[in-house]
Structure formats: structure tokens, C-alpha cells
Amino acid sequence: QDVLTQSPSASASLGASVKLTCTLSSGHTSYAIAWHQQHPEKGPRFLMKLNSDGSHIRGDGIPDRFSGSSSGAERYLTISSLQSEDEADYYCQTWVTGSRLFGGGTKLTVL
Amino acid sequence: EVQLLESGGDLVQPGGSLRLSCAASGFTFSSYAMSWVRQAPGTGLEWVSVISSSGGSTYNADSVKGRFTISRDNSKNTLYLQMNSLGAEDTAVYYCAKEVGPYGGNTNGYFDYWGQGTLVTVSS
Numbered sequence: 001q002d003v004l005t006q007s008p009s010a011s012a013s014l015g016a017s018v019k020l021t022c023t024l025s026s027g028h029t030s031y032a033i034a035w036h037q038q039h040p041e042k043g044p045r046f047l048m049k050l051n052s053d054g055s056h057i058r059g060d061g062i063p064d065r066f067s068g069s070s071s072g073a074e075r076y077l078t079i080s081s082l083q084s085e086d087e088a089d090y091y092c093q094t095w096v097t098g099s100r101l102f103g104g105g106t107k108l109t110v111l
Numbered sequence: 112e113v114q115l116l117e118s119g120g121d122l123v124q125p126g127g128s129l130r131l132s133c134a135a136s137g138f139t140f141s142s143y144a145m146s147w148v149r150q151a152p153g154t155g156l157e158w159v160s161v162i163s164s165s166g167g168s169t170y171n172a173d174s175v176k177g178r179f180t181i182s183r184d185n186s187k188n189t190l191y192l193q194m195n196s197l198g199a200e201d202t203a204v205y206y207c208a209k210e211v212g213p214y215g216g217n218t219n220g221y222f223d224y225w226g227q228g229t230l231v232t233v234s235s
Contacts, residue, residue: 034221095220100158
């Protein structure tokens, strides 16, 4: 069973909001995660660390259009006022002793 | 400004070896754990190895255990990945990534900066 599960794709309209979901498996539901953004042919970019209580810390230069929240085993990334440059792959990531784990990623299309 | 610059990627034959480097700048390199993460063509991110700030602790993914060795030279602000017995499944872009803490263990094991990657192709 994968520790982190993400839907493969999502879409939303320019100017709208979208909520991406990362689900933690049983036994890991209290874990914090990190969200990363990756544009095609580019290295990933850290967006935020998201705790189980919904508190989050954004990376350097990340606008407050990007926010995080949590509910049980679910970790969410909400992007508001969608812009064309938000079209990218989004990965959630967590950690255990001796390993770092990624979700399969969600490809976000901005319509 | 934090910068991570990978190098050393190349075309290598199956069974061959390669050493990747990651030159770091803009932060106190010796204070942070560092990881290698790879991405095979058209797929997602896969963590490979982590090393603590001092170099005293290392961990590797099962897929590379016994074949890859992570190391660092804090005097040169450089991270390395020695890759041996390479197979087609190791073909990927390899990224170095800075962790937010020093330990590489189970405390805040996430990445706040990434490099742009270097391509390793294993093919005859």
C-alpha cells in the first residue's frame, strides 16, 4: 500500500480555485507532508510544509494564493486565483526514518 | 540565494559506473542534510539517498542499496552520488535537494530547495 496517494489529474479555469488532495495511508495519518510544484523540464520547487493540524509554512517567495489544510488522513493544497503558470505537476512528500516518500503526483491543467 | 548545481550525468553502458556531483552555494552547506531524488522519463519523483550534515549517517532506497553511495565534502560544499552496476532502470534525471534539518532521519525530512537536475542514460 502506497503511503501517499494523489489523483493523477485535475483541472480548473483561469482565475478560479482548485483543491488538490494527498491521502496518507493507514498508520501514517498524523504525518506532516510537503508540497512541491514541478513545471515540465524543470526541477521541482518547494511550496510548503503542511502539518496534520492544517498549519503550514510556505517556501521562499511562494505567494499566499497557495494554502494548505488538513482533515484526518487528507492533506490539501488549495490554489486560488489560478494563473496560467500554475499549470504544473504537484507532488506531496513525507518522511520516515531512513526514507523519503513521494505521492504519484497530480497534473494540474488550467483551462 | 540558494543554488544547487548538479553535474556528471552522461550516457553509460549497462553495468557501468558514474559519479554525480552537486555544487551548493548560498547557505551553510555543512549544517544541512542533503538528498538525491531521481525522475525516470515520464514518471514521478523517486527518492534515492540521504546523507546527514556531517556525513555520518546515510540511507538509501531499496532500489539502489549496495549499488549507489552518497557522500559529501563539506570543505568543498559538494554532494556526490557514486553509482555502480547501472541498469536501464536507473535512467533518469537526478536532482540534489537540500533538507531543512541536519539529521537525515525522521525529523523534518523534507526538501526546501532543489537543483535543476542532470540526466543519466543507461543504454548500450
